[in-house]
Amino acid sequence: MSRQHESTVLFDALGPKGRRNSNIASIISAVVILGVLAYVASVLAGEGFFEQSRWVNPLDALVVKTTWIPAILDTLTAFALGAILALVLGVVFGFGRISRFGLTRWASTAYVQFFRALPLILLIWISFTIDGYFGFTSETLGWSSDARRLTFLVLGLGIYNGAVLAEILRAGVAALPPGQAMAGYAVGLSHGQVQRLIVLPQVLRNMLPAVLAQLVILLKDTSLGYVITYPELLHSANIIGRDYSNSFLQALVIAAFIYFVLAYALSKLVVLAERRLRKKTAAPAARVHQIEQAAVIAE
Amino acid sequence: MFDNFDLMVAALGRGAWTTVWVTLSSYTIALVIGTILVIMHVSPALPARWAANAYTQLFRNIPLLAVLFIMYFGLPKVGIVADNWVWALLGLGMYTGAFVGETLRSGINSIPLGQAEAARSVGLTFGQSLGTVILPQAVRAVIPPLGSLLIALVKNSALVLAIGVAELTAQSRRLIEDNESRFDLWGVVIGVTVSYLLIAFILSYLVRLIERRTAFVR
Numbered sequence: 001m002s003r004q005h006e007s008t009v010l011f012d013a014l015g016p017k018g019r020r021n022s023n024i025a026s027i028i029s030a031v032v033i034l035g036v037l038a039y040v041a042s043v044l045a046g047e048g049f050f051e052q053s054r055w056v057n058p059l060d061a062l063v064v065k066t067t068w069i070p071a072i073l074d075t076l077t078a079f080a081l082g083a084i085l086a087l088v089l090g091v092v093f094g095f096g097r098i099s100r101f102g103l104t105r106w107a108s109t110a111y112v113q114f115f116r117a118l119p120l121i122l123l124i125w126i127s128f129t130i131d132g133y134f135g136f137t138s139e140t141l142g143w144s145s146d147a148r149r150l151t152f153l154v155l156g157l158g159i160y161n162g163a164v165l166a167e168i169l170r171a172g173v174a175a176l177p178p179g180q181a182m183a184g185y186a187v188g189l190s191h192g193q194v195q196r197l198i199v200l201p202q203v204l205r206n207m208l209p210a211v212l213a214q215l216v217i218l219l220k221d222t223s224l225g226y227v228i229t230y231p232e233l234l235h236s237a238n239i240i241g242r243d244y245s246n247s248f249l250q251a252l253v254i255a256a257f258i259y260f261v262l263a264y265a266l267s268k269l270v271v272l273a274e275r276r277l278r279k280k281t282a283a284p285a286a287r288v289h290q291i292e293q294a295a296v297i298a299e
Numbered sequence: 300m301f302d303n304f305d306l307m308v309a310a311l312g313r314g315a316w317t318t319v320w321v322t323l324s325s326y327t328i329a330l331v332i333g334t335i336l337v338i339m340h341v342s343p344a345l346p347a348r349w350a351a352n353a354y355t356q357l358f359r360n361i362p363l364l365a366v367l368f369i370m371y372f373g374l375p376k377v378g379i380v381a382d383n384w385v386w387a388l389l390g391l392g393m394y395t396g397a398f399v400g401e402t403l404r405s406g407i408n409s410i411p412l413g414q415a416e417a418a419r420s421v422g423l424t425f426g427q428s429l430g431t432v433i434l435p436q437a438v439r440a441v442i443p444p445l446g447s448l449l450i451a452l453v454k455n456s457a458l459v460l461a462i463g464v465a466e467l468t469a470q471s472r473r474l475i476e477d478n479e480s481r482f483d484l485w486g487v488v489i490g491v492t493v494s495y496l497l498i499a500f501i502l503s504y505l506v507r508l509i510e511r512r513t514a515f516v517r
Contacts, residue, residue, distance in 0.1 A: 008412075009408070029342075117499045222362075248372065260357070
């Protein structure tokens, strides 16, 4: 609100006439937006979108217990395992890219560039398909088919997002003023100690918002488990939609809503972390923010 | 290792072509939607800002695959029917549009207030300061992140295979699951990988070219 009365890059502080104009613009845009929403709602209502039975059936207590709750748990399991794997790979290869050893640097760069260029859906599905070609199948290893699906989903999520996180962490190291490491060497710390005691803690703290934002993407990407029929939310919504074919759209909307709630909660955590961790390290806040923006967008 | 090499190249080539045109067309849609969103975001009308914010939050927090499913499998249930490639372009475009809008907004926010104040104090009108001071700087600031959005869209476009559009990933899947198994698994894997790397490489080269063209010394 107060924003209207102070200068921004685009608008000078509004005077009485400008304020009147902006009020008129507010009213007009409100009418237009409400009109569009009302039209969409009336079209949907005309097709029976809001009919009670269509919402009650997929939200039946039995369906919730046997399908929705296990689906949420399976989604969160894949997310948690994928996030852990991605974080481990991200730290290993992020610091591998700035290693003193040429071979480590080369291998880490190859890993990051290769896996960042491929679609995640291809990684998950190809690794799932290739399985049998190595001569040992999951059956010979004694896995259940569900465990096998989870494994390949987590591997895909972890390997792909690990490559992205490695880039984020490397950008974080680059943003840290070189004086930090130099000061470490000056008081006689070894290379490993400098990295472990001075660089890594500050980089993790600086880049936490960007890392969490990437984890939101990882959470959304668990929906790709659909292609290997892992029983996550979207897959379960499809099954419910098949049982109650009148409620197919409703089941998908409910699944999308659950994703929204989970991802939104996680991204609120990002804002919280951002606020708490600002100004605690040597990197200038503006620079970090710039990198975050780039990293969030880079997906 | 490359059994039926010519057939494989033909199939992957068709897929790569589909991937490229799906990517470029949906990116155009995304640019249009992103521009509308950023205009709503910076406008003095409060409801417009709310609507833009709601759109952005919605598409940022729902998986792309769910968006595509709702459009292609869900909307026919309420009488809205269209071909799968229409939903592919619209879904990818609307989803990426939210991210484009955020990028453009951070581009405008990246310009220091002093620039606008200087423009106003030498007597430039709103249009002049926007056209000669603010936008030229903002556009340069957003080209690299818009470029990475384009590369991300190449990868995201693989998801439209779920609604039956035969792009690169779908083609490689068809080759591997070929009934007469005429194609070698590793040949197809290498082929599809190389195709994606090539597309990403060419597009990022073009982005860098534009970046260099528009670069200026601050």
